[in-house]
Amino acid sequence: MSSNIESVLVENRVFPPPEAVVKAARISGMAGYEALCREAEQDFEGFWARLARENVVWNKPFSRVLDESNAPFYKWFDDGELNASANCLDKHMGTPTENKAAIVFEADDGKVTTVTFKELLARVSQFANALKAQGIKKGDRVIVYMPMTIEGVIAMQACARIGATHSVVFGGFSAKALNERIIDAGAVAVITANFQMRGGKELPLKSIVDEGIAMGGCECIKSVLVFQRTATPCNMVAGRDKTFDEVLQGQSTTCAPEPVGAEHPLFILYTSGSTGKPKGVQHATGGYLLWANLTMQWTFDVKPSDVFWCTADIGWITGHTYVAYGPLAAGVTQVVFEGIPTYPNAGRFWQMIEKHKVTIFYTAPTAIRSLIKAADSDEKVHPKNWDLSSLRILGSVGEPINPEAWMWYHRHVGGERCPIVDTFWQTETGGHMITPLPGATPLVPGSCTLPLPGIMAAIVDEAGHDVPNGAGGILVVKRPWPSMIRTIWNDPERFKKSYFPEELKGLYLAGDGAVRSADRGYFRITGRIDDVLNVSGHRMGTMEIESALVAKTDLVAEAAVVGRPDDLTGEAICAFVVLKRPRPTGEEAKQIANELRNWVAKEIGPIAKPKDIRFGDNLPKTRSGKIMRRLLRSIAKGEAITQDTSTLENPAILEQLAQTN
Numbered sequence: 001m002s003s004n005i006e007s008v009l010v011e012n013r014v015f016p017p018p019e020a021v022v023k024a025a026r027i028s029g030m031a032g033y034e035a036l037c038r039e040a041e042q043d044f045e046g047f048w049a050r051l052a053r054e055n056v057v058w059n060k061p062f063s064r065v066l067d068e069s070n071a072p073f074y075k076w077f078d079d080g081e082l083n084a085s086a087n088c089l090d091k092h093m094g095t096p097t098e099n100k101a102a103i104v105f106e107a108d109d110g111k112v113t114t115v116t117f118k119e120l121l122a123r124v125s126q127f128a129n130a131l132k133a134q135g136i137k138k139g140d141r142v143i144v145y146m147p148m149t150i151e152g153v154i155a156m157q158a159c160a161r162i163g164a165t166h167s168v169v170f171g172g173f174s175a176k177a178l179n180e181r182i183i184d185a186g187a188v189a190v191i192t193a194n195f196q197m198r199g200g201k202e203l204p205l206k207s208i209v210d211e212g213i214a215m216g217g218c219e220c221i222k223s224v225l226v227f228q229r230t231a232t233p234c235n236m237v238a239g240r241d242k243t244f245d246e247v248l249q250g251q252s253t254t255c256a257p258e259p260v261g262a263e264h265p266l267f268i269l270y271t272s273g274s275t276g277k278p279k280g281v282q283h284a285t286g287g288y289l290l291w292a293n294l295t296m297q298w299t300f301d302v303k304p305s306d307v308f309w310c311t312a313d314i315g316w317i318t319g320h321t322y323v324a325y326g327p328l329a330a331g332v333t334q335v336v337f338e339g340i341p342t343y344p345n346a347g348r349f350w351q352m353i354e355k356h357k358v359t360i361f362y363t364a365p366t367a368i369r370s371l372i373k374a375a376d377s378d379e380k381v382h383p384k385n386w387d388l389s390s391l392r393i394l395g396s397v398g399e400p401i402n403p404e405a406w407m408w409y410h411r412h413v414g415g416e417r418c419p420i421v422d423t424f425w426q427t428e429t430g431g432h433m434i435t436p437l438p439g440a441t442p443l444v445p446g447s448c449t450l451p452l453p454g455i456m457a458a459i460v461d462e463a464g465h466d467v468p469n470g471a472g473g474i475l476v477v478k479r480p481w482p483s484m485i486r487t488i489w490n491d492p493e494r495f496k497k498s499y500f501p502e503e504l505k506g507l508y509l510a511g512d513g514a515v516r517s518a519d520r521g522y523f524r525i526t527g528r529i530d531d532v533l534n535v536s537g538h539r540m541g542t543m544e545i546e547s548a549l550v551a552k553t554d555l556v557a558e559a560a561v562v563g564r565p566d567d568l569t570g571e572a573i574c575a576f577v578v579l580k581r582p583r584p585t586g587e588e589a590k591q592i593a594n595e596l597r598n599w600v601a602k603e604i605g606p607i608a609k610p611k612d613i614r615f616g617d618n619l620p621k622t623r624s625g626k627i628m629r630r631l632l633r634s635i636a637k638g639e640a641i642t643q644d645t646s647t648l649e650n651p652a653i654l655e656q657l658a659q660t661n
């Protein structure tokens with residue numbers, strides 16, 4: 001994009017919060033922020049107890065705040081009881097919020113449907129009754145494989161209402177990915193739709209469910225509930241599959257929410273780790289709900305009059321916390337969008353902001369970068385063509401935002417008037433961790449600034465010792481926090497090893513590198529330090545993609561996957577492949593590369609398709625047979641190899657891999 005010189009200049013600029021925003025904000029000015037941080041430092045448990053009493057409706061109040069007796073398996077508000085759905089819906093009944101729009105849904109084709117909080121409560125309750133009628137009960141796991149729709153949110157809320165643990169699988173994942181998650185979670189049901197609509201196309205969901213279940217090991221599934229998103233019929237298995245209409249028939253629209261213990265698993269969400277198998281990140285109910293509600297108020301400073309729009313899919317953690325739970329708990333109107341930012345053209349987001357008078361807009365740097373590119377090549381989709389004056393706060397999530405994209409977002413979307421909250425967090429953290437506060441924090445483009453009050457984030461070296469500001473290191477969190485991951489479903493040992501490794505003596509390891517600025521102590525995330533890639537804000541394990549490639553046993557002998565920087569997607573997936581046949585070149589190489597891409601799409605999902613595939617007679621290995629990934633990273637970037645290659649068994653391979661493209 002633009003030159004390095006500009007980005008250096010831009011990075012040093014500071015944008016103080018506008019006076020009017022400071023005045024009206026819940027956390028007002030740095031003094032307000034610091035007061036909360038002090039409260040947390042002086043009385044950690046008292047701080048969280050106060051917030052949990054003020055921001056969560058408890059059926060039974062808690063008496064214990066934090067139980068560290070079995071660390072790192074922390075428990076929060078353990079003897080308290082609540083229901084997550086009641087905290088999102090029932091809580092608002094009898095208040096002015098009940099008749100306010102909860103969800104303004106815009107379909108792929110532009111059709112708008114609105115439900116009020118009261119109507120949503122009725123629909124969630126009715127669907128909850130339908131789930132119960134299927135024999136689904138508290139503690140059961142339910143897979144949700146749904147398009148971005150009101151019904152998707154209803155499915156999640158209905159599970160929460162009866163105490164079932166949902167596990168949402170993003171609609172872009174493959175049958176195989178679905179199969180693995182069904183088995184690992186031991187799910188009793190799948191909630192899905194016949195099709196989903198994206199970019200004017202009707203894409204299958206139900207047939208992928210059928211295929212996933214047919215792959216075997218899914219005897220645990222007793223029912224498949226199908227939302228008919230489109231008129232096109234889909235295959236229905238007698239006795240197992242039922243349409244929403246069928247199961248809702250005759251069900252009451254009231255359903256008492258099932259109180260659960262604060263530590264009851266609200267959901268499992270699978271995410272990629274450094275090793276092959278995705279991890280089922282397990283979240284609890286009480287602490288998660290607290291943080292979903294509180295960060296809406298702190299980070300977005302929501303007011304009753306706001307129209308909030310988070311563009312994330314419910315298949316990701318952002319769509320859990322800031323679509324399915326947070327906005328509802330906060331009682332704010334939100335926009336839910338089914339489609340994609342570039343259909344019917346790349347002005348869709350701006351058009352929707354104008355149409356729905358969105359006040360808080362939360363999206364990913366990848367989306368911004370692709371819309372910049374589109375606006376650069378076609379004036380007609382530039383945000384200046386729409387009235388975006390309703391906006392008051394902008395947010396960014398999922399990957400570092402480069403200063404150029406930040407400046408464009410600030411200028412052309414925010415009209416230089418809206419604070420940008422660059423929110424750093426993870427599937428595992430449940431909600432925001434390090435982020436500016438719109439009415440307090442002076443902004444520096446490209447920096448997620450400071451941890452939220454009570455979040456004891458720090459940067460340490462490999463032995464867990466603090467490093468000074470200005471020096472890079474490993475991002476950790478020194479104390480537990482309420483919305484943290486509780487365990488990896490079915491694998492507590494992996495939980496301990498991944499997030500609380502012995503060397504770090506009890507510190508939570510985020511998996512990211514970071515550096516704090518010398519002047520302000522602001523955090524800047526420098527990227528993952530493990531074998532996890534961030535492609536368009538989606539997390540992908542390199543090993544996961546490697547396993548998928550070598551699973552093509554008729555063709556692939558060996559594969560190594562690394563990331564390389566990409567202007568648009570942040571990182572791009574680059575695969576080095578050794579075939580079981582002579583190394584292909586030219587047209588043949590192109591054709592096999594495409595075959596492999598489609599294979600990976602089938603194994604994992606289209607988001608995991610490698611952008612580059614290079615074929616070699618071999619891979620660079622040490623004499624002990626270890627693949628030297630750092631060399632592959634340099635080759636992927638197109639860099640000259642400057643590293644020491646003396647331990648390499650086969651140095652000639654480097655040149656061959658560098659040539660192929």
Ligand code: WT7
Nearest residue numbers: 397398399400422423424425426427512525539
């Ligand atoms: C990883 C977590 C956060 C919800 C969506 C992604 C990267 C996330 C930022 C940010 C720099 C960021 C990190 C993190 N990341 N937000 N604002 N600045 N990096 O959740 O799939 O669990 O991925 O995304 O590398 O570890 P996720």
